[in-house]
Amino acid sequence: MKIGVLALQGSFLEHQAMLQRLGVDTVQVRLPQQLEDLTGLIIPGGESTTIGKLAVDFGLFEPLKQFGKEHAIWGTCAGSIFLSKDAHREQPLLGLMDIQVERNAFGRQVDSFEIDLEIPVLTTVSTEEPVFHSIFIRAPLIESVGKDVETLAALPNGKIVAVRQGHLLATSFHPELTEDTRFHRYFLEVVS
Numbered sequence: 001m002k003i004g005v006l007a008l009q010g011s012f013l014e015h016q017a018m019l020q021r022l023g024v025d026t027v028q029v030r031l032p033q034q035l036e037d038l039t040g041l042i043i044p045g046g047e048s049t050t051i052g053k054l055a056v057d058f059g060l061f062e063p064l065k066q067f068g069k070e071h072a073i074w075g076t077c078a079g080s081i082f083l084s085k086d087a088h089r090e091q092p093l094l095g096l097m098d099i100q101v102e103r104n105a106f107g108r109q110v111d112s113f114e115i116d117l118e119i120p121v122l123t124t125v126s127t128e129e130p131v132f133h134s135i136f137i138r139a140p141l142i143e144s145v146g147k148d149v150e151t152l153a154a155l156p157n158g159k160i161v162a163v164r165q166g167h168l169l170a171t172s173f174h175p176e177l178t179e180d181t182r183f184h185r186y187f188l189e190v191v192s
Ligand code: GLN
Pocket: 044, 045, 046, 047, 048, 049, 076, 077, 078, 079, 081, 103, 104, 137, 138, 139, 140
């Protein structure tokens, strides 16, 4: 297994460190040919417009779209926006996931917050209570999801913040900024 981390902008080093902690072979992806021998890919948080524009400039946009048709991809925060089919703005979107997102749904940087969320699927990787410390930084909300999309986590008000569509995952929050490896282990399960 070899997992790439899209390394155009954002928190790719933190994802890579997490994967290394789990003993996974990982590579930073900046060029289309680096996708060739990967089993899965993480698209980090950062700024989705920037990530999208850089993906176009680096000739990665179409290759990423093709890759996601058959391989596992997990987008965190800006990465989840980039995976979506609609973000209510003109920006490059891969459109791989049947989700509509609202960018910066909680307000500005100062409105960032942390909350413990119930994420029942985490029981597939650990016997711990499936409560996960979730960090939201100028995060998007997943406003609406298609019929093939499964909700993995929601806020107490019912707003969706983590979803799975087959081999594709999207989270509004940042598991790579915690010490908790469970969400990364869950992604590895999706990959295999
Ligand atoms: N606000 C960013 C965007 O809309 C996402 C923030 C993040 O990835 N932490 O692209």
